[in-house]
Amino acid sequence: MHSLKVNLAGVELKNPICTASGTFGSGHEYAPFVNLNRLGAITVKGVSHEPWEGNPPHRTAETYGGMLNAVGLQNPSAKAFIEEDLPFLRKYDTKVIVNLCGRSLEDYIAVTEDFAGVDIDLFELNISCPNVKAGGMAMGTDPRAAEAVTKAVVARAKSPIIVKLSPNVTDIASIAKACEAGGAAGISLINSVLGMKIDIYKKKPVLGNIVGGLSGPAIKPIAVRMVYQVAKSVNLPILGMGGIATWEDAIEFIMAGATAVAVGMANFTNPSITMEILEGIEKFMAKEGITDINQIKGII
Amino acid sequence: MKIHETATIKAHTNKSGYYNLSLYAPQIAKAAKPGQFVMVYLDKGEHLLPRPISIYDIKEDIVTLVYVEAGAGTKAMTKWPIGHSIKILGPLGNGFTIDLLGERERVAVIGGGVGAAPLFFLTEALYRQRAKVDIYLGFRDDASSLVKPFEGFADNIKVDIGGFVTDMLPPNPGYSAILTCGPIPMMKAVADYAHSHNMPCQVSLEERMACGLGACKGCVVKTMVGYQLCCDDGPVWDSKEVKWDA
Numbered sequence: 449m450h451s452l453k454v455n456l457a458g459v460e461l462k463n464p465i466c467t468a469s470g471t472f473g474s475g476h477e478y479a480p481f482v483n484l485n486r487l488g489a490i491t492v493k494g495v496s497h498e499p500w501e502g503n504p505p506h507r508t509a510e511t512y513g514g515m516l517n518a519v520g521l522q523n524p525s526a527k528a529f530i531e532e533d534l535p536f537l538r539k540y541d542t543k544v545i546v547n548l549c550g551r552s553l554e555d556y557i558a559v560t561e562d563f564a565g566v567d568i569d570l571f572e573l574n575i576s577c578p579n580v581k582a583g584g585m586a587m588g589t590d591p592r593a594a595e596a597v598t599k600a601v602v603a604r605a606k607s608p609i610i611v612k613l614s615p616n617v618t619d620i621a622s623i624a625k626a627c628e629a630g631g632a633a634g635i636s637l638i639n640s641v642l643g644m645k646i647d648i649y650k651k652k653p654v655l656g657n658i659v660g661g662l663s664g665p666a667i668k669p670i671a672v673r674m675v676y677q678v679a680k681s682v683n684l685p686i687l688g689m690g691g692i693a694t695w696e697d698a699i700e701f702i703m704a705g706a707t708a709v710a711v712g713m714a715n716f717t718n719p720s721i722t723m724e725i726l727e728g729i730e731k732f733m734a735k736e737g738i739t740d741i742n743q744i745k746g747i748i
Numbered sequence: 749m750k751i752h753e754t755a756t757i758k759a760h761t762n763k764s765g766y767y768n769l770s771l772y773a774p775q776i777a778k779a780a781k782p783g784q785f786v787m788v789y790l791d792k793g794e795h796l797l798p799r800p801i802s803i804y805d806i807k808e809d810i811v812t813l814v815y816v817e818a819g820a821g822t823k824a825m826t827k828w829p830i831g832h833s834i835k836i837l838g839p840l841g842n843g844f845t846i847d848l849l850g851e852r853e854r855v856a857v858i859g860g861g862v863g864a865a866p867l868f869f870l871t872e873a874l875y876r877q878r879a880k881v882d883i884y885l886g887f888r889d890d891a892s893s894l895v896k897p898f899e900g901f902a903d904n905i906k907v908d909i910g911g912f913v914t915d916m917l918p919p920n921p922g923y924s925a926i927l928t929c930g931p932i933p934m935m936k937a938v939a940d941y942a943h944s945h946n947m948p949c950q951v952s953l954e955e956r957m958a959c960g961l962g963a964c965k966g967c968v969v970k971t972m973v974g975y976q977l978c979c980d981d982g983p984v985w986d987s988k989e990v991k992w993d994a
Contacts, residue, residue, distance in 0.1 A: 473963030480750050493965070501974055508958045508966040510797045510821070515958060522965045522975060664796055716958045717789065717796045719752055719837065 450733045451740045452726075454488070456685050456708045457608040457633035459569050461488035461543055464702065464741060465726045468689045468712030469494055469547035469572060469612070470519065471663075474533035475540070481719035486726060488708055489543035492533065494574050495526040496549040497558035503579060504656035509645045514664025514691065515713060516643050518657035520579045521549045526562035534566070543569040547612070548601070551580060556597050560604045568607050572687075573598065573632075576614035576639035578661045588614040588639070591626035598630030610634035610687055613678075615667070616642050620674045621681035628682045635678055636687035636710070638671045664713040665691045672704050679705020679746050693717065695728025705746040750840060750961065751775045757832045758810060763893030766862065767815050767826055774809040776838045782846065782870035783929075783952055783984045786813065786838030787960040788825065795821045798837065800957045800979070802866035802929075805897075811836075814865035814894070840960050841983045844870055844927055844950055851878035853924035857902075858884045858938050860913055860930025864894050866952060867929055875901040882906075882923075886913030886934065914941055923947050932992070939987035949987040953978055 452463035466489040472478055475490045484490065502522025509516040523529070529546075537544050546568050550556035556573070563571070575588035575597060587593040594611070602609050611627040613620060615638040624635050640661025645654045653659075671690025679686055688706025692698050693714040701709045714721045729741070738744060755771035776786060780803050787798035799821050804814040817823050828834065849855055855874055859867045864885050874881050883898050883905040885891075890909065898905050906916045913930070914937045923945075928938045929952035942949035955967040955978040962980035969978050970991040976982065 471959070471964060473959075473961065477959070477961040477963040481752050493963070502965060502968065504970075505968050506956050507968060508797075508956050508964070510795065512794050513796070515797060517958070517964070517966060519965045522968070665793075713796070713958075716798070716964065717791055718835070719959075719961065 450730070450738060452729070454707050454741060456687060457570060457610055459543055459608065461708055463488045463726060464708040465698065465722055466545065466687065466708055466710040467491055467715065467722065468710040469574070471712040471715045474529065475537050476533070478715065478719055482722055484540040484542055487542045487722060489545050489569065490537060491545040491547055491572055491710060492529065492537070493523060494521045494547040494549040494577070495523050495529045495559065496521065497526060497555055497562055499523065499525045499528070506654055506656055509654040509660070511643070511645060511662065511666065513666035514662055516645055516655060516660040516662055517640065518579045518655045518660030520657065521577055526559050530562070530566055538567070545570040545572050547572045547574050549574045549577065553597055553600055557600055557604060560601045564606070570607055571601070571605055571609050572636055573601055573609050573611045576612050578614065578616065578640060578642045578659070579657055585614045585616060588623065589617050591622050594623050595626040595630040598627045598632050602631035608633035610636045612639055613637040614639050615670055615674055615690070621677050624678040624682045628684055632684060634685045634687060635682065636689065637678060638667070638674050638690040641667050641670060663691065665693050667691045668697060672700055675701055675706050676704040676748060692725070693721070695725045695732060698725050698729060699732060699744070702741065702745050703748050705748070707745060749779055750837065751779065752835065752837050754833055755811070755836045757828055757830050757834070760828060760830055762826070764890060765816055766891065766894055768804070768812055769815065769825070770810050770812045771836065772809055773811045773836060776836065777806050777809050777811050780806055780811065780839035781843045782873045783843030783866055784839040784841050785983065786811070786836045786840065787957070788813070789835040790821055790824060791835070792824070795824060797958055798960060799825070800954065800960060803839065803869050804865040805869050805872070814862060816862045837960055840979055842981070844952070844984050846870070846874060846877065849874060849877055849879045849925055854880045854882070854922065856882050856884065856917070856921065856923045856926045858913060858926060858928040858930070860886045860934040861888065863930030863952070864891070867927070868897055870927060871898055871901045884913050884916050886911070886930070912937070914938060917941055921945055921947065925950065928952070936992045939992070942987060950984050951987045951990060952984045953982055953990070
């Protein structure tokens with residue numbers, strides 16, 4: 449027998465396989481293809497205090513080994529999520545991670561307070577979305593702002609806060625340390641890498657927002673490197689992500705220092721991919737004689 | 749019910765640029781209705797995202813799609829041989845609303861280019877419901893392979909090559925419904941025509957998609973109630989709900 453249980457920021461997950469925010473809707477979209485009970489956790493699409501309309505189309509563009517997106521965190525508000533989507537998720541034996549979005553410190557506080565008295569396992573504080581003008585990534589690229597927003601949200605949230613970091617920085621460790629100082633219970637990384645694509649015949653950017661976030665296998669080496677750097681610099685558990693498409697990718701992240709991993713764009717390439725990754729990890733452990741997944745965490 | 753199905757290619761032909769791809773996909777064949785689409789997975793390094801393609805026809809266990817080479821992804825598809833297995837996801841989207849179009853109704857089905865493809869599956873269904881169907885199709889070049897199958901399922905078929913399909917529409921139509929799929933300028937002109945004659949009009953739109961399941965919020969269409977998802981709220985809308993100039 450082997451154990452896949454991991455402890456992410458004080459929350460026990462039955463295995464380290466989670467979904468990345470924005471790629472798995474609110475869970476119900478993938479229920480026909482994934483046994484949601486077998487996921488360690490579901491991270492839902494980002495929610496904000498007020499409804500957000502999102503960016504104009506086109507919002508997606510395919511690129512080599514990945515895709516660009518500029519959705520702009522379209523969501524019907526935390527209140528709508530709590531009323532319409534959460535009851536469905538709570539029918540399953542999996543942990544729920546809610547991704548919190550804002551454009552200002554006040555926004556982040558308001559959305560955190562929307563969840564007062566609501567049963568959520570973990571919050572993922574999104575200070576790294578490249579597709580919103582204010583807040584979003586601006587807070588995730590400045591250590592002082594990152595610490596301030598972390599502190600404000602931690603003080604008001606009833607569940608642990610993991611902070612989702614942007615790769616669009618020179619020194620990822622300094623941002624992670626700032627979040628640790630602000631009281632974060634964990635770090636999740638990486639969000640998408642800022643990119644752009646031009647339609648040379650129309651002579652225009654493909655995305656309505658001009659720029660967008662690159663995700664998918666193309667960014668995986670960047671993500672593994674940043675997980676490794678953050679694991680070496682803070683004393684917090686890490687939810688690692690960025691281009692995970694196979695079980696081998698997931699093992700790489702865990703060896704680099706991630707406690708759990710999240711699958712993102714690969715859900716679009718194969719809606720059942722999370723189950724295949726989980727089964728691959730189990731076979732790998734059996735073959736390698738690994739009895740506890742935590743044995744290989746951060747061994748690099 | 750949305751199904752992720754392994755499908756085997758039974759036929760794959762190129763008829764003057766319109767590729768007919770027939771797939772053995774019994775579960776999706778059983779569930780699909782006119783106006784719905786499938787996601788076709790390419791799953792390669794340069795094409796990780798599936799391609800949304802409308803359903804052209806269903807005969808028992810065989811789902812046939814018609815596509816044109818629109819970019820590198822569809823170009824890769826043209827190389828697929830008979831016997832090759834692919835993954836598809838479907839049926840997706842809402843499809844056309846035709847339940848009330850019975851034998852006393854006259855219906856206009858108006859298509860442009862490869863937009864004519866989903867209208868064949870639609871026309872077969874209308875024929876079975878005994879609606880009286882007039883077909884209006886417009887193409888840039890000859891597309892007889894797409895036109896010919898409509899014969900026998902419609903009361904009238906009019907085809908325009910190189911002009912405007914709307915020029916063929918009658919001045920005093922009296923249709924119970926207008927159902928259309930094609931380029932945006934064509935559908936907008938069809939919608940204007942329908943409104944000026946006070947007839948209901950359903951339009952089938954497209955947008956770049958990633959998941960096809962309503963999860964990624966990538967494929968938005970601007971409507972009177974804000975952004976809606978082409979994959980899940982659409983691809984078919986009442987033409988009065990669409991904000992055309994957005």
